[in-house]
Amino acid sequence: AQSRVVVIGGGFAGASCARALKQEDHNLAVTLVEPQTLYTACPFSNEVIAGLREIEAQQFTYDGVRRDGIEVVHQAATGVDHAARRVRLADGAEIEYARLVVAPGVDLRFDAIPGYSETAVEAMPHAWKAGGQTVLLRRQLAEMADGGTVVISSPPNPFRCPPGPYERASLIAHYLKLSKPKSKLIILDAKDQFSKQRLFQAAWQELYPGLIEWVSLSMGGRVTEVDPSTKTLITEFGNHEADVANVIPPQRAGAIAAMAGVADQTGWCPIDPVTFESKLQPGIHVIGDAAIGGAMPKSAFTANAQAKVCAAAVISLLRDRKPAEPKLINTCYSLVAPDYGISIAGVYRPKDGLLAEVEGAGGTSPLSAPASVRAAEAVYADSWFRTITGEVFA
Ligand code: FAD
Numbered sequence: 001a002q003s004r005v006v007v008i009g010g011g012f013a014g015a016s017c018a019r020a021l022k023q024e025d026h027n028l029a030v031t032l033v034e035p036q037t038l039y040t041a042c043p044f045s046n047e048v049i050a051g052l053r054e055i056e057a058q059q060f061t062y063d064g065v066r067r068d069g070i071e072v073v074h075q076a077a078t079g080v081d082h083a084a085r086r087v088r089l090a091d092g093a094e095i096e097y098a099r100l101v102v103a104p105g106v107d108l109r110f111d112a113i114p115g116y117s118e119t120a121v122e123a124m125p126h127a128w129k130a131g132g133q134t135v136l137l138r139r140q141l142a143e144m145a146d147g148g149t150v151v152i153s154s155p156p157n158p159f160r161c162p163p164g165p166y167e168r169a170s171l172i173a174h175y176l177k178l179s180k181p182k183s184k185l186i187i188l189d190a191k192d193q194f195s196k197q198r199l200f201q202a203a204w205q206e207l208y209p210g211l212i213e214w215v216s217l218s219m220g221g222r223v224t225e226v227d228p229s230t231k232t233l234i235t236e237f238g239n240h241e242a243d244v245a246n247v248i249p250p251q252r253a254g255a256i257a258a259m260a261g262v263a264d265q266t267g268w269c270p271i272d273p274v275t276f277e278s279k280l281q282p283g284i285h286v287i288g289d290a291a292i293g294g295a296m297p298k299s300a301f302t303a304n305a306q307a308k309v310c311a312a313a314v315i316s317l318l319r320d321r322k323p324a325e326p327k328l329i330n331t332c333y334s335l336v337a338p339d340y341g342i343s344i345a346g347v348y349r350p351k352d353g354l355l356a357e358v359e360g361a362g363g364t365s366p367l368s369a370p371a372s373v374r375a376a377e378a379v380y381a382d383s384w385f386r387t388i389t390g391e392v393f394a
Contacts, residue, residue, distance in 0.1 A: 002029050003098035005314055006087050008077045008256055010034030012041075012300040013288025014103035015065055015392050016307035022068045024315045031095055032065060033087065035076040039393065042161065043300050044385050045130040049138050050171035052338055058130055060393035080260040082281060099314050102262055102269070102278075103288045103303070104254025105129075106160050109267070112250040113153075115226040115234075123228035124245040127168075128160060140244045141175065147182040148243035151233055153223040154189045155250045158268070160289050160298045162195035163344070165248055167334035170200065173208040174337050186240060187214045188233055189221040190250075195297070196334060196344050196364055203336040203374075223247070253290035260284060268292035273350035275313035275323050276306060285310050294355030296348050302330045304388060325350060327358075333381035341365075341377030 007018045010032050018032040039060045047053040062072045075089040086094045108126055110117050116124070127137040141150070150172055154165040169187050176183045193216075194200075204212045215221035220237025227234070231242045252267025262269045262278040269286040270279040271293045278284045279293075287310045288303035296302050305328045313323035331345040346362035348355045365377060 003318060004029040004031060004096060005099050005101065006031045006033060006095050006097040007101040007103060008033045008087065009103035009105060009254065009288070010036070010039060010062060010065070010072070011103060011105050011288060011303065012388070012392055013105070013303035013307050014101065015039070015062070016304045017101050017103065017287060017311050018065060018070045019068055019392070020308045020311035021314065022070055024311055026069070028315070028318075029071070030069075031071045031073060032062070033073050033075060033077050033089065033095070034062065035074060035090070037061065037074055040130040040134075041300070041389060042128075042130045042164075043388075045127070045134045046164070046168045046171045047335070047338075048130075048134050049127060049141065049168060050175045051138060051142065052171065055131070055135055058134075060389060062393070064394045077256050078259070080284070082261070082283070085283065098318060100260075100284045101310060101314065102257055102260055102284060102286045103290065103307070104256045105289045106251040106298070107254050109250045109252055113223060113226055113247065115228065116247055116249055120226065120228040120247075123231060124226060124247045126248050127246060128164075128248050128251075137244070137246055141172065144180065144183070144243050146180040148180065149241070150176070150183065150185045150244045150246070151240050151242035152185070152187045152246045153233055153248060154187055154191065154194070154221075155248050156190040158292065158298065159248070159251045161332070162297050163200075163332055163334045166194055166196070166200045167336070168246070169212055170203065170208075170334070170336040173204070173211050177208055177211060183211075185212050187212065187221070188223050188235060188240065189214060189216050190223070192217045195332070196342055198367055199342045199365060200334075200336065202367060203340060203342070207337055207340065253286075257286065257290050262286050263290075266292070273353065273355045274325060275317065276310040277313070285314060293353075294348065295346070295357040296328065296330055296355050297332065297346075299330055299332050300388060301332060301384075302328070304392065305329055328355065331384070333377065333384060335378055335381060336374075339378050340371075340374040341379075341381045342374070343377055343380070
């Protein structure tokens, strides 16, 4: 029988991997399992929240993936039979695999903050999976009166897109400054440090003086409970009543990872850094946000880079060849304003069973730079988004 690789999840990780598998070996049968027919990308969704872009600019079909000869099945995977090497789908069908790639992204932990739940997201949107939640947060901001208080609660590590909450705060501040200048924004943080912190804080002082207040963990930033009926966020140091509350809860790998037996007690999936094969289940690989194993941040850039390395390793393993030692790159752009971009980059390679950052190979934008440098980075961010979504979905 022809060997088939099944990929669960058609996001940046899974769709990239399915395409890379087909590109490496056109005769390989590849099935992509993804319940949604339209993918809504998170990168640049903070621009939608700030009213700078429409949600449609974030949405992509699977027509391009299908054109490569990949079978796309719009079903959710509901289980994995390891002995028979079969994936079960929501409609009861089963697909046999020679190797399986699991790429379901993250799930929000609704058990982590008392008061927060799957219904509380209507009053206090997370907007951490792009789509209806993104549009809802946008609408709540548009409807807020001038002089209102916006509160963002930022989760502990690890989570999807480490600079994301701070880019969001920046772009919301941009909107408030122009449209509702008497308003303020508070970030309640479960951490004492965050990605590109010095760059963000310097930019806030320059562009939005007095508008953004960041409350660190040590200053009482960790949200311990919420009350959606009054939009109150409770911390050990007191209560914050919001007009608009954006609660970004702690996260874990998408539920199918646990069902497939590839998630550990942390909720994330430990992997071999050369092949992305699960450390818990042979024959199953995990890539993207769901995977954990070292220093790589959870980003679309990372997901795409891991997908290519994983595809090459899967092909090598199917041919009984030794997979090559990879080097992976990540770059994360953030917009502080539409014409003000900053970035962080890193290079990673396997070391002692983990993906370790190569010392001195990465870095961030310079702390002080002329406006032209910030404007150029905003242009790079935009072209990065167009390039990656083109590569993954077009
Ligand atoms: P996802 O993109 O979430 O894809 C997972 C897919 O799996 C989904 O389509 C889902 O429907 C599917 N799935 C889940 N369960 C099942 C199942 N049981 N069966 C079948 N399919 C299933 N990254 C950057 O690089 N740059 C940025 O500027 C950036 N900005 C961001 C801004 C925000 C506000 C946010 C929230 C994120 C941002 N990110 C950014 C991070 C980026 O969106 C994620 O890291 C990336 O989407 C991870 O890709 P993934 O494929 O692992 O997960």
